[in-house]
Amino acid sequence: MPEVCPPVDDREPAISFKPVKPRAFIPHDPEVWFAALETQFIARNVRTQRSKYVYAVEAIPGERMCAIRDIILKPPEKGAYDVLKAVIRQFYIPSNGQRLRQLLARHPIGDMKRSRHLARLRSLAGPVNTYSDIVKEHWIESWPLQVQPTVTARLEDS
Structure with missing residues (x-):
């Protein structure tokens, strides 16, 4: 007699949480760093400017925060992530x-x-x-x- 296997439920659970794990900040190439970070945002369905801002700031090492001190101490109410990105680009990307x-x-x-x-x-x-x-x-x-x-x-x- 053939062995009967129970049916497999291959559906994903209704709620699947995958934490964002930003790569180490790359001061000599912030464009690549932001591109990698935004890929994670898409994969993990992070959509709000505020959430993106928080994840990005968490990934920046302490010794690099002095360069963007003002935006960390007083983040903008709207477009915080876009403003952070612009400030980092301005500081780290040469003209x-x-x-x-x-x-x-x-x-x-x-x-x-x-x-x-x-x-x-x-x-x-x-x-x-x-x-x-x-x-x-x-x-x-x-x-x-x-x-x-x-x-x-x-x-x-x-």
Whole structure:
């Protein structure tokens, strides 16, 4: 005689609680951190600005809280999470100019000819920043100090 197994109830329980476990805060890339956090919010059905704010603040280490002190001490009544996100982005994400300077600083002239170095800097800067003042300043700084004023004057004349 075949063995009879009891029926299996494969339905999920009516209430299923999965706690939000935010990853450690990533100060050098808060965009990725927020994306990971928001994925958890979706998976755990966290919808209110206030709840999102609370989870986000809980995940920020104490030594990083000083940077966002004001919003922690006095959170806004409306849109608390969005405001927190904006404040963190403003503090931790460098401006385009700062990013461009950091990128160009990693590429010294070395043995390259000056014209080739300028072409390389423009290439690294991308189409939006090709002729930016930051690229020009970085290129001029690659010249010897005694020549820099002359190069600057020549560029201003042209």
